[in-house]
Amino acid sequence: MTAIAANSPRERWWNSRTAHRFMKHHLALIGMVMIALLTLACVLGPHLLPYDSLYIDLRARFAPPLTGKHFLGTDPLGRDLAARLFMAGRISLLVGFSAMLLSTLIGTLVGVVAGYRGGLVGTVLMRAVDGFLSFPSIFLVLALAAALKPSPIMITVVIAATSWMEVARIVEAEVRSLREREFVLAGRMLGLSATHIMFREILPNAMGPIIVAATLTVARAILMEAYISFLGYGIQPPLPSWGNMLNGAQQYLGTAPWLAIIPGAAITIAVTSFNFIGDGLRDALDVRGDHS
Amino acid sequence: MAVMTDAVTAGDAALSVRALTVDLPKGMERVHAVENVSFDLKRGQILCIIGESGSGKSVTANTIMGLLPKIIQVSSGAINLDGTTIVGAPAKKLRQLRGRVVSMIFQDPLSALNPLMTVGEQVTEVMAAHGVGNKASRRERALELLTEVGLPDPELMYHQYPFRLSGGQRQRVMIAMALALEPTVLIADEPTTALDVTTQAQILKLIRDIQRRKDMSVMFITHDFGVVAEIADSVVVMEKGRIVEQGTADQVLKSPSHPYTQRLIAAVPRLTGEDRKLKAQANDETVLTVNGLCKTYRSGSALFGSQRVVPAVQDASFTLAAGRTLGIVGESGSGKSSLGRLLIKLQDSDSGQILFEGRDILKLSESEFRPLRPRIQMIFQDPFASLNPRSTIGQILTVGPVAHGMPYAQAREEARALLSHVGLDAGAFGRYPHEFSGGQRQRIGIARALMFKPKLLIADEAVSALDVSIQAQILKLLDQIQRETGVSMVFITHDLRVASQICDEIAVMQKGRVVERGPPSQIFLKPQSDYTRELVAAIPGERRRES
Numbered sequence: 052m053t054a055i056a057a058n059s060p061r062e063r064w065w066n067s068r069t070a071h072r073f074m075k076h077h078l079a080l081i082g083m084v085m086i087a088l089l090t091l092a093c094v095l096g097p098h099l100l101p102y103d104s105l106y107i108d109l110r111a112r113f114a115p116p117l118t119g120k121h122f123l124g125t126d127p128l129g130r131d132l133a134a135r136l137f138m139a140g141r142i143s144l145l146v147g148f149s150a151m152l153l154s155t156l157i158g159t160l161v162g163v164v165a166g167y168r169g170g171l172v173g174t175v176l177m178r179a180v181d182g183f184l185s186f187p188s189i190f191l192v193l194a195l196a197a198a199l200k201p202s203p204i205m206i207t208v209v210i211a212a213t214s215w216m217e218v219a220r221i222v223e224a225e226v227r228s229l230r231e232r233e234f235v236l237a238g239r240m241l242g243l244s245a246t247h248i249m250f251r252e253i254l255p256n257a258m259g260p261i262i263v264a265a266t267l268t269v270a271r272a273i274l275m276e277a278y279i280s281f282l283g284y285g286i287q288p289p290l291p292s293w294g295n296m297l298n299g300a301q302q303y304l305g306t307a308p309w310l311a312i313i314p315g316a317a318i319t320i321a322v323t324s325f326n327f328i329g330d331g332l333r334d335a336l337d338v339r340g341d342h343s
Numbered sequence: 344m345a346v347m348t349d350a351v352t353a354g355d356a357a358l359s360v361r362a363l364t365v366d367l368p369k370g371m372e373r374v375h376a377v378e379n380v381s382f383d384l385k386r387g388q389i390l391c392i393i394g395e396s397g398s399g400k401s402v403t404a405n406t407i408m409g410l411l412p413k414i415i416q417v418s419s420g421a422i423n424l425d426g427t428t429i430v431g432a433p434a435k436k437l438r439q440l441r442g443r444v445v446s447m448i449f450q451d452p453l454s455a456l457n458p459l460m461t462v463g464e465q466v467t468e469v470m471a472a473h474g475v476g477n478k479a480s481r482r483e484r485a486l487e488l489l490t491e492v493g494l495p496d497p498e499l500m501y502h503q504y505p506f507r508l509s510g511g512q513r514q515r516v517m518i519a520m521a522l523a524l525e526p527t528v529l530i531a532d533e534p535t536t537a538l539d540v541t542t543q544a545q546i547l548k549l550i551r552d553i554q555r556r557k558d559m560s561v562m563f564i565t566h567d568f569g570v571v572a573e574i575a576d577s578v579v580v581m582e583k584g585r586i587v588e589q590g591t592a593d594q595v596l597k598s599p600s601h602p603y604t605q606r607l608i609a610a611v612p613r614l615t616g617e618d619r620k621l622k623a624q625a626n627d628e629t630v631l632t633v634n635g636l637c638k639t640y641r642s643g644s645a646l647f648g649s650q651r652v653v654p655a656v657q658d659a660s661f662t663l664a665a666g667r668t669l670g671i672v673g674e675s676g677s678g679k680s681s682l683g684r685l686l687i688k689l690q691d692s693d694s695g696q697i698l699f700e701g702r703d704i705l706k707l708s709e710s711e712f713r714p715l716r717p718r719i720q721m722i723f724q725d726p727f728a729s730l731n732p733r734s735t736i737g738q739i740l741t742v743g744p745v746a747h748g749m750p751y752a753q754a755r756e757e758a759r760a761l762l763s764h765v766g767l768d769a770g771a772f773g774r775y776p777h778e779f780s781g782g783q784r785q786r787i788g789i790a791r792a793l794m795f796k797p798k799l800l801i802a803d804e805a806v807s808a809l810d811v812s813i814q815a816q817i818l819k820l821l822d823q824i825q826r827e828t829g830v831s832m833v834f835i836t837h838d839l840r841v842a843s844q845i846c847d848e849i850a851v852m853q854k855g856r857v858v859e860r861g862p863p864s865q866i867f868l869k870p871q872s873d874y875t876r877e878l879v880a881a882i883p884g885e886r887r888r889e890s
Contacts, residue, residue: 238731255731256733
């Protein structure tokens with residue numbers, strides 16, 4: 052193993068073994084492509100469509116997909132479903148990503164400090180994590196969403212507040228094992244400060260599991276936003292989100308099923324794709340899966 | 344060489360390997376793991392295969408056992424094991440051969456034993472897998488085997504789990520398992536490398552005794568010429584997948600013909616028994632004085648009454664003068680590494696005194712001690728774990744001085760100069776640790792410790808993970824640095840031979856206590872304590888050299 056490593060020239064990351072392992076994971080690649088397409092559609096789609104998401108075409112109410120000028124059909128008010136889907140996608144994906152960033156930040160911070168300090172500090176922090184985990188988070192989210200004025204930023208904060216614990220646990224375990232490595236002792240021998248050791252020596256070595264956890268968190272955050280909005284406490288109409296589109300579709304399930312199927316499919320595709328990417332990254336970043 | 348192998352008739356070889364070539368997957372550092380390898384293991388003999396890491400010795404053993412990973416393929420050659428051709432044989436046939444005709448013992452007896460099965464279950468399992476005997480007879484045979492490998496109280500041992508046993512006992516269990524079906528050939532892959540020197544001596548003796556008693560043929564893989572001298576009848580020397588020399592043990596050890604063998608033998612650390620020549624020094628000031636240092640590890644919870652108390656260092660006292668080296672020698676668990684970490688305050692001591700340049704640093708808090716840290720530096724054991732894989736060499740070297748206020752430009756210049764001083768290219772500055780070999784990484788570790796121009800260097804098993812030829816180079820480098828800078832060194836090692844090379848004084852530790860302290864000539868030639876005598880006697884390869 053040593054000799055190989057010593058001989059390998061400076062690599063670009065896309066030539067690295069990690070990248071190669073990821074490329075071999077077909078589901079992850081499919082997930083990657085799907086997310087790219089979905090994001091592209093949400094960003095560019097609304098500009099390419101002839102209809103605005105709020106334009107009401109009264110003569111074409113309840114138009115089924117692929118009939119007439121609305122290729123995904125229209126809703127009960129005659130608004131173009133494709134335009135609404137893409138606008139909703141912007142909100143849902145943005146909330147998902149921001150919630151992931153925020154929860155990863157909190158989780159990493161708590162995890163690194165708890166893992167490196169250990170002792171009383173670590174115990175208190177990790178018991179706080181246990182405490183948060185033992186709340187039924189969906190009720191907590193609903194209670195918070197009901198009490199606070201719903202807005203995309205509020206929803207993001209609420210989702211992040213209930214999903215950082217997993218990252219914290221993963222990071223804490225990783226840091227606790229890295230803490231015993233000799234390079235950390237070497238850092239202490241050099242007289243580096245604890246903050247320096249935690250965030251500049253240890254953290255870069257724990258990035259693998261953090262990235263995996265973050266990817267899976269996006270999937271969960273998108274799902275969570277959909278729940279809340281579906282139940283009516285999340286993103287408020289007329290601003291569309293995939294969750295509140297489902298809400299509006301409930302009463303027409305028998306007569307206009309595409310109203311539920313299309314945003315439902317978008318949620319499923321986004322969540323599954325993120326989970327596939329997460330799985331692929333987990334396999335690619337796990338060096339133990341490599342036999343040389 | 345060719346003449347010698349042809350002279351051996353197939354009849355008296357238990358194992359013969361002919362022109363064996365094994366390919367490595369594409370993109371590795373060489374095309375073949377082993378190339379055109381031919382040798383014979385004669386019946387009733389011990390054949391040692393010796394080579395440094397990456398020489399292909401373990402691949403050879405795994406090929407014979409049929410245990411190669413799928414990505415490594417035999418491309419040509421023949422292996423004849425007790426009359427059966429192995430290469431190309433179906434998997435089922437190979438499985439029948441394993442255990443019955445040939446069996447293997449491994450380097451790490453802890454990971455080679457199943458932690459969830461008792462010793463008895465593991466030994467009987469081998470027999471059950473080959474459908475030998477019934478339950479009662481297997482049990483009886485297992486007890487017989489445990490007795491044979493010298494385990495105390497076999498009845499009790501039978502029901503123990505591996506984690507309860509010491510390293511030497513585990514290796515004995517592995518040997519019992521390997522012997523269960525009375526194989527013709529035993530392959531031992533570095534079976535004593537992970538063991539302490541006294542335990543190693545016992546296991547070597549056990550293998551030799553059993554081999555004689557059962558007239559078995561043993562293929563013994565090692566990197567240590569001392570072990571070869573203890574046990575071998577004949578020797579095969581491998582380098583980079585090729586055999587460079589083979590012959591009887593006496594031939595190879597006393598008059599090696601190939602330059603690589605000569606180099607290897609020359610690099611083996613010898614027990615000198617001579618004191619180191621001292622550099623004439625103007626000041627003979629004391630750098631470090633340790634008085635009654637104690638450390639006890641407590642694990643578990645005192646509250647729930649499950650506390651375990653392990654005394655790691657008990658009442659250690661010594662002094663170290665400027666420019667001198669103190670060796671701290673002991674077996675695993677003797678507390679020598681704990682002592683090193685106490686000295687540099689990576690762990691807190693319980694009681695005692697550590698006077699560094701006259702000042703007691705034991706009582707200092709971390710923030711009070713931080714300004715002093717640059718004066719005491721450490722070289723770590725594991726050249727792979729001790730460098731942060733995500734930092735460049737430049738970052739690794741400069742991060743400390745910069746944190747202590749040195750301007751980055753100056754730190755960078757000093758780092759470059761130091762890199763070439765320790766024998767590395769200055770271009771190493773921008774590269775990552777994984778691009779370097781073990782020996783090179785250890786040089787980087789040394790450069791990191793020297794960045795501060797310390798007064799005291801603590802080397803914790805600094806050469807233990809390296810091949811002998813690299814070991815000799817690193818020892819030379821440390822010696823040179825000490826002569827140039829006048830730094831004092833505490834050199835912690837389990838290897839008495841290494842200690843005898845570089846130390847002015849040696850302290851022998853046993854179970855947390857310093858049992859003897861003195862110059863190498865006293866420790867090696869006139870040891871005062873029984874334990875030191877035992878340690879010195881267990882050093883492999885010394886007996887034959889004297890005789």
